[in-house]
Amino acid sequence: MASSCVVSWCLVVLLCARLGLAAECHGKPSPDAKPNLNPVDTGKPKVVSSTTNGKLFTIGQGDDLVYLLHVWGSPYEMGYAHGSLLKERAQDMLNSVWSYFELQVEQAMNGTVDFLPEWFMKDVANFGLDVALDLEILATEPYTGDYFLPEIKGLADASGVNYKKIQRIHMIGELTKGACSMFGANSSATPDGTLLQLRALDWDVDGPFKNFPQITVYHPQQGNGHAFANIGWTGWIGSITGVSSQKMAISEIGVSFPDDTFGQESRFGVPFTYLLRDIIQFDSSLQSAMQRISSAHRTCDLILGVGDGKENEFRGVEYSAAVADFFVWDNLRPEATWHPKIRDIVYWGMDWLCPGYSEVLAKQLDLYHGNVTALNTIRDIVSIVQTGDLHVAVYDLSHELLYVANARGDSEQGPVYAYDRTFLQLNLTEVFSELPPSL
Numbered sequence: 129m130a131s132s133c134v135v136s137w138c139l140v141v142l143l144c145a146r147l148g149l150a151a152e153c154h155g156k157p158s159p160d161a162k163p164n165l166n167p168v169d170t171g172k173p174k175v176v177s178s179t180t181n182g183k184l185f186t187i188g189q190g191d192d193l194v195y196l197l198h199v200w201g202s203p204y205e206m207g208y209a210h211g212s213l214l215k216e217r218a219q220d221m222l223n224s225v226w227s228y229f230e231l232q233v234e235q236a237m238n239g240t241v242d243f244l245p246e247w248f249m250k251d252v253a254n255f256g257l258d259v260a261l262d263l264e265i266l267a268t269e270p271y272t273g274d275y276f277l278p279e280i281k282g283l284a285d286a287s288g289v290n291y292k293k294i295q296r297i298h299m300i301g302e303l304t305k306g307a308c309s310m311f312g313a314n315s316s317a318t319p320d321g322t323l324l325q326l327r328a329l330d331w332d333v334d335g336p337f338k339n340f341p342q343i344t345v346y347h348p349q350q351g352n353g354h355a356f357a358n359i360g361w362t363g364w365i366g367s368i369t370g371v372s373s374q375k376m377a378i379s380e381i382g383v384s385f386p387d388d389t390f391g392q393e394s395r396f397g398v399p400f401t402y403l404l405r406d407i408i409q410f411d412s413s414l415q416s417a418m419q420r421i422s423s424a425h426r427t428c429d430l431i432l433g434v435g436d437g438k439e440n441e442f443r444g445v446e447y448s449a450a451v452a453d454f455f456v457w458d459n460l461r462p463e464a465t466w467h468p469k470i471r472d473i474v475y476w477g478m479d480w481l482c483p484g485y486s487e488v489l490a491k492q493l494d495l496y497h498g499n500v501t502a503l504n505t506i507r508d509i510v511s512i513v514q515t516g517d518l519h520v521a522v523y524d525l526s527h528e529l530l531y532v533a534n535a536r537g538d539s540e541q542g543p544v545y546a547y548d549r550t551f552l553q554l555n556l557t558e559v560f561s562e563l564p565p566s567l
């Protein structure tokens with residue numbers, strides 16, 4: 129999951145290296161893609177319930193409902209509040225994700241799907257799925273934040289879902305594959321020069337994730353970072369999409385089609401969903417996020433994006449075990465006619481080598497250059513590029529506004545993909561100043 133947008137590439141890289149080919153992705157958006165004309169929903173969050181250290185709201189309405197959970201206290205207390213207020217939903221989400229992953233592994237065993245890394249499938253064949261995931265947990269444990277396991281423990285204790293199972297599920301992000309898009313636009317690209325950032329998550333809309341959209345707003349106790357919003361799903365505590373009270377936000381793309389500048393990947397290091405969470409929970413400046421990325425024990429091939437709405441700056445990052453290269457608009461790579469440099473915009477469509485999507489994204493960004501706004505991004509960029517099938521976040525950081533949309537859930541009506549659905553606007557000033565329950 130996690131989108132991960134991550135990993136089959138391990139396999140792809142090996143194959144390409146052997147054959148000496150520079151593979152590219154072959155997808156592209158439909159030329160008949162339509163703008164998204166749904167009005168943005170600016171309604172206020174509605175109260176659902178509260179408990180010690182937790183308050184639950186919903187935003188949106190009808191078939192575009194998203195849970196908005198606020199938690200306070202120690203890592204254990206935050207996990208516990210999460211599991212208490214959303215007990216059944218957390219059970220349902222975690223059990224469905226587990227079954228779905230088991231099915232994918234079965235399909236990988238019999239050759240129906242091929243996106244799980246070779247070394248992982250070897251472990252599964254030799255030791256079974258549980259042990260294979262436990263080996264992955266061991267490989268990543270030294271790089272896992274102190275807060276992570278206590279939070280899982282709290283979530284397990286309150287929800288009744290097995291602790292080990294929740295921990296294993298959080299390895300899936302590192303193992304499965306997706307594709308995604310991002311941009312960071314500032315200065316001459318936006319109306320007032322402030323930063324606008326996109327995170328479009330293209331992953332598995334057949335899996336259970338689309339049924340459990342949730343924004344979890346953490347208000348950690350002193351010494352454990354600052355307030356931040358993790359945009360994902362109930363029961364999921366790693367980060368793929370998120371924004372902090374320091375006006376910083378993250379974007380991420382899983383790279384299946386790297387070039388040879390990425391080098392070899394590694395299995396030992398920090399899962400990227402944990403690294404991204406550390407950035408939104410602990411980093412107060414672009415410099416500290418860049419430092420964290422540079423010094424991390426990196427694993428898979430990714431493109432990351434980090435924005436800072438205090439400085440109105442954005443960096444794209446070529447991220448792999450071997451390299452951490454930072455980009456602004458005029459040193460953007462890969463260099464290709466389908467990936468033109470656009471003044472004050474850093475962007476990638478779906479992958480590193482992905483001409484079909486990148487050129488349409490470039491075209492839409494060019495069309496709106498000087499007027500890249502959240503509303504234009506929703507109406508005419510993600511919808512036309514057809515990116516962000518599972519979820520989309522548009523971060524207007526300096527104005528402290530967040531826009532999100534999610535894929536259609538199993539029992540819902542309307543367009544299938546997030547980029548075609550109603551976007552919900554959240555006022556981040558209000559979100560981060562929510563007061564704890566007075567119980």
Ligand SMILES: *[C@@H]1O[C@H](CO)[C@@H](O)[C@H](O)[C@H]1NC(C)=O
Nearest residue numbers: 231232234235236238239240
């Ligand atoms: C592979 O496994 C999947 C999931 O169990 C199953 O649906 C499919 O029929 C299997 N295919 C073959 C060729 O065995």
Ligand SMILES: *[C@@H]1O[C@H](CO)[C@@H](O)[C@H](O)[C@H]1NC(C)=O
Nearest residue numbers: 314315321439440441442456
């Ligand atoms: C826009 O971003 C670039 C690169 O991050 C930075 O050099 C520039 O100062 C930013 N512009 C403004 C107006 O903040």
Ligand SMILES: *[C@@H]1O[C@H](CO)[C@@H](O)[C@H](O)[C@H]1NC(C)=O
Nearest residue numbers: 319498499500501503504507
């Ligand atoms: C910017 O986009 C908005 C919405 O599409 C439009 O109403 C406005 O005229 C545009 N402004 C400029 C300067 O192009």
Ligand SMILES: *[C@@H]1O[C@H](CO)[C@@H](O)[C@H](O)[C@H]1NC(C)=O
Nearest residue numbers: 527528529555556557558559
């Ligand atoms: C967000 O909320 C704050 C505090 O209530 C308010 O001052 C600000 O105007 C709001 N922003 C927008 C864009 O509505």
